[in-house]
Amino acid sequence: MAETINGGLKFEQRHGKSRVRVGRVWKLPNGSHFFAEWKVNVSLLSDCVASYLHQDNSDIVATDTIKNTVYVKAKECSEQVTVEDFAIKLAQHFTSFYQQVTTAIVNIVEKPWERVSVNGQPHKHGFKLGSEKHTTEVIFSKLGTLQVNSGIEGLALLKTTQSGFEGFIRDKYTILPETRERMLATEVTISWKYNYNSVSSLPVKPLYFSERYMDVKKALVDTFFGSPNEGVYSPSVQRTLYLMGKAVLGRFPDISSVHLKMPNIHFLPVNLSSKDNPEIVKFADDVYLPTDEPHGSIEARLSRVQSKM
């Protein structure tokens, strides 16, 4: 927040445009098309305090102008870019073009359009919507300091066994039985921080951030499920979450911290009985009632400890 002290009061403000939706097609000479759809939020920390204190709008970058700029910059990306590249480009623009803007914060959610295959062959211009979304947050200051965070939203994972929950506190309020056999279902939200602190330190490889996104997703999924035949036992969502975060930090040295949110989405055992018929449906790890709410909420952040050297 851009901060001002006025008349003994601390005043913080920011402004921008939210949910600017843009689609961008790139058409290669060989007829292959690439497509991205983004929902963009731009937030500017700028010296436009006079508009709040004195009705003077002369330092405001109009939010309508911010919206237009998203389309202009999308047009300027003549070659395919990652969602992170686009966020960095926008943030660089706002902080360099306007003397008033000290920091730009750009958040983007990318819709998961995936190329379809027809008869086993990738289609040149056909896409279908997938499930989980690629997100990014870029914070860039006029002084050149950069922070790039990326993430995944809505990665729904489920396994039908190799999960349990035992040894937790039992008291007069506890009814949950201990188990070594249950379903485990979650919808992972993760964000991770890259350790690139300036534009000049960014990898030059084209589409680097998209590749990393796929790598991180694979590390998460592999850790959650274990090997195809044996799987891996989960003693709690907490333990599995920790191992997933650790796998990401262990595999990718350019990531300095991860934040993981993994709701425990419950599938309740179904038992149906009546006075006359005590065993209409007797649960044997087979019939479940899927639920949305309430759900367990489990989240954690795992960071590298900064070396003092």
Ligand SMILES: O=c1[nH]c(=O)c2[nH]c(=O)[nH]c2[nH]1
């Ligand atoms: O993996 C779990 N962690 C919990 O903290 C918890 N609490 C609960 O009721 N079931 C579970 N499962």
